[in-house]
Amino acid sequence: MFFNCHNHTMYSNLRLLDCIIKPKDLIDRAIELGLSGIAITDHEALSAHMEVNMYAKKIREKHPDFTIALGNEIYLTDTREKGQPYYHFILIAKDAIGHKGLRELSSKAWYNSYFDRGMERVPLLKSELEEIMTRYKGHIMGTTACMGGELSKLIVEYQILKEMNQPNQEVFYKMQDFIQFCIRVFGPDDFYIECAPSTMKDQIMVNRCLGEMAQLYGLNLVPATDSHYLSPETRFAHKAYLNSKGGDREVDSFYEFARLMDEKEVRELLLHSFEETTVDMMMHMTEDMRQKIEWYSLERPQQIPVVDIPKREHGFLGWAIPSTYPTLDYINKEGNVQEQYWLDCCFNALRDKGLVDDVYFERLEIEADVIRYIGDRLGTCLFAYFNTFKHYIDLFWECGSIVGPGRGSATGFLSNYLLGITQLNPIKWNLPWWRFLNKERAELPDIDIDLAPSKRAEIFQRIREERGEMGLIQVITFGTEGSKSAILTACRGYRMLDEDGIEMFPDGIDVDVAQYIASLIPSHRGFLWSIKDVVYGNKDEDRQPIAAFKREVDKYPGLLDIIFAIEGIVKQRGCHASGVIMYEEDKIYDTAAIMRTPSGDLVTCYDLHMAEAAGDTKYDFLVTEVSDKIIKALELMQEDEVIDPDMSLRQMYEEFLHPEHIDTTDPEIWEALAEGSVLDVFQFSGGVGLAIAKKLKPQNPLEMTAANAMMRLMSEKGVESQQDRYARIQKDGIAVFDYEMRQRHMPDEIIQKRIAIESIEGCYFRVGEADDSSVSFNSKWTVYVPSHIRSVAASNSFGNITVGKGFSGLIRIDVKNGDVNIPETKAMCVVEVTHGNFYVGNAVYLNMTTKHANGTIAFAQTLKVQAEHADFYKIDKADIMTINSKHSKIKVGNVGQLSSQGSYSTLEVNELSGLANIRDMQHSTIEMGEFLGKLDATDLSYSKLNITISKYNHTPVIMVTDLDYTDVKVKLPASLRTSTYVNGKGSCKSTSSGTAKIKSSAPWSSPNGISTHVFKNTESFTPNSLIDINNESYGTILIEEY
Secondary structure (H helix, E strand, O other), X not given: OOEEEEEOOHHHHOOOOOOOXXXXXXXXXXXXXXXXXXXXXXXXXXXXXXXXXXXXXXXXXXXXXXXXXXXXXXXXXOOOOOOOOOEXXXXXXXXXXXXXXXXXXXXXXXXXOEEEOOEEEOEEEHHHHHHHHOOOOOOEEEEOOOOOEHHHHHHHHHHHHHHOOOOOHHHHHHHXXXXXXXXXXXXXXXXXXXXXXXXXXXXXXXXXXXXXXXHHHOOXXXXXXXXXXXXXXXXXXXXXHHHOOOOOOOOOHHHOOOEOOOHHXXXXXXXXXXXXXXXXXXXXXXXHHHHOOOOOOOOOOOOOOOOOOOOOOOOOOOOOOOOOOHHHHHHHHHOOHHHHHHHHHHHHHHHHOOOOOHHHHHHHHHHHHHHHHHHHHHOOOOHHHHHHHHHHHHHHHHOOOOOOOOOHHHHHOHXXXXXXXXXXXXOOOOOOOOOOOEOOXXXXXXXXXXXXXXXXXHHHHHHHHHHOHHHXXXXXXXXXXXXXXXHHHHHHHXXXXXXXXXXXXXXXXXXXXXXXXXXXXXXXXXXXXXXXXXXXXXXXXXXXOOHHHHXXXXXXXXXXXHHHXXXXXXXXXXXXXXXXXXXXXXXXXXXXXXXXXXXXXXXEOOOHXXXXXXXXXXXXXXXXXXXXXXXXXXXXXXXXXXXXXXXXXXXXXXXXXXXXXXXXXXXXXXXXXXXXXXXXXXXXXXXXXXXXXXXXXXXXXXXXXXXXXXXXXXXXXXXXXXXXXXXXXXXXOHHHHHHHHHHOOOOHHHHHOOOEOOOOEOOOOOOOOOOOOOOOOOOEOOOOOOOOOOEEEEEXXXXXXXXXXXXXXEEEEEEEOOOEEEEEEEEEEEEEEEEEEEEEEEEEEEEEEEEEEEEEEEEEEEEEEEEEOOOOEEEEEEEEEEEEEEOOEEEEEEEEEEEEEEEOOXXXXXXXXXXXXXXXXXXXXXEEEEEOOEEEEEEEEOOEEEEEOOOOOOOOEEEEEEEEOOEEEEEOOOOOXXXXXXXXXXOOEXXXXXXXXXXXXXXXXXXXXXXXXXXXXXXXXXXXXXXXXXXXXXXEEEEXXX
């Protein structure tokens, strides 16, 4: 059995074009050849390791005895002086600890990289290797590498001097010193002398000398092939690939045997250098090496970088959280530091923004539950992710960069808004939380943040000052040979001899010819066809072979094989536009190794997906040019004192530019956008974006979002553009879209998959085809939604909609001049009814908006009501309820938690078991019956609040604040007896009828503006005793039962 310890993949191309082997192809070919295993040893690059390690895990099922080792071919030198030779040396990890050592060693080399003789150099000093190996000795093996290794180079130099009868003893001493250094660093059992199978004279000479050295020092001698291509058949393609770079590089004899071989071929070639018994022993030594290699996985759960956060001063939030919010309550009482900091920041923001309302508590409870659940599934504290983001958002502002309002689904999370990560109130904008995170998709969130380009370098520097230089690393990207690029590269490197052995294409195929061949590659929706599709076609994509391309490449024998071999090969490295990974500086090597881009930026050795598989967490810090323009505009206004010069950037932004302060209904905004007179609008400033804005003329943010999506839709030549079609359907109604789908013979099952389903029952719509005539008709539809669809929208202008109980996703209903019937459903329902009736029997989540509509809701776990002009609105029972009413009468039977506001309305609540928050009620009457919790009423004007408590088996709390021409009447239980005690300003008068009247006149200047009246032992009160409280000033009235 033969274990090949020296092999390259395409990741050896990151500094110099060198190899045409894809990692998986190397492994598959080695198994096919019957090898017992291979080691991946790219030129100072670990970038293939995650991909290889994950593939190794997969193939272990079928090939459990095949070993895939991970190593590195480093450049080992004494100094970093320019002009010196850079000797090759092989390192192979025996286990996971050894691989951590490889990461540290590679990072040391890349961190100190420099350019010498036109090439980027990444040497590792012997002193650095020796020092770092003190931590990893016994976990890493070393070999002397190929003809580029120091020992082989010294042997060649020694022999040359010997043949010239020149003194060579000093060279021999250098060989001894090198071998003794390696034995000292690795130990004799983990240091191997490497030779290579070959018929080349120099290699045979070196092999024999290496054998003598191994025998002299009692070291293991192993063969390896230094594979750069897979087979003799691909040598031509490899040579062409190296030729494509130009220069005087040796591309022929040097690489003649640098390919993957089976054991038989290796043995045959080694017999040119050694006796058969020696070859047998060498093969046995490769197995000895292989058996030292343990299986280990590089995959790790993703870890979240943390920042220092303050601990609670008093150990508690200072707010009482009802048990009806179990997750928030648990975090408040027993949560860890990260969880409690997240909670405190969110609650403080609710207070500061004036959003202390059940609807916000409910949403925060949902989000906390989801965050905690996903964190538990992933084995991490997910709250730390958001705390870290918040910390750096604050730092971005300090560095003089504005921070964009937020992108994508992250804006749907209320907690992101409260932490300042996003700037849109998702409750106000009715944004769904579940698109960002949900329990069905247990993965880390992905938030994009927009920064000012001019401040990015300063931001990175500040983060590194805080976390250490290795505390922030950008994510690497790899450039590959696409289909056109592969053609141009192959043509540059193409060489061919004529019958007389004369080079026909010394400089490759003519550039104009190469460009013409490349121009024959079709594209579809902006993506080039693969070479395989061009040559053979693709039935699944309805692609036919391109005959013209085949004719052209066939003029050059072997060219097509070269193109196939090159396509998809990694050829260069770069930097991700926005992705960064933050580390604890002393723990970076736990998962990562660093490299540098050609411009010197520190980057990860793995691309984004591989880095995440290794356990790293990416943060996206994007840049938008409009941010710099906004900053400059604000600075100019400060210079001219249009804006207070003492205001900070964040203060200016929040006062003048924050989304909450911009009137998006202002027609001037949208008129300017449609005219193209706005200086800069993100994604709408360029030619395409500007044209779309002018054509579609969006009138609100939602339409602008749709217009943004329109930019990415392409149409065939001569066919109505998707943008024009959108505008037409937007004008004529979505029913036209359904009609067109059927006219094009779209199968019904495809139509059912459409997220937006219109006109469910009693539909009325217009069909216009050849002429301008209109056809009206009535119909009844039953729509079956596939189980995997998670969102449905249904609307009807003149008819009814009934929802069955099978669907469990999100359903949006909009009915005008019709009725809505929802007997029982597990779906999250968002319902709008205008001029109709409704009935809901049993719902989990219901958001009901009505205008001139009446009806009954029997039960809803979570209920949100917005009612206008409702003559009859009955709610039998709800666990959590939010009401906003105008000119409506709402009657509630039993409710757990209640939040209500409105005007010109009547609200009757028979029984309340939790917290009631009644605020901003104008010209309204509120009748409250039994309650077991707390009633908080504030901002009541020209209204009446009547509270009747007939049972004395609980301790209700009533808090009434900020009354303006409002009467509050509280009917107490009969168990309260005579005698009245008043503490505070005001007066109390007991009458024979059991009525006590208090007139509060607490001035604004009194402490906290509070007047307190306490009643106890009121013996003269009858079972119908009444306390009548009228507050004519600023202040608080607190009524407590004793």
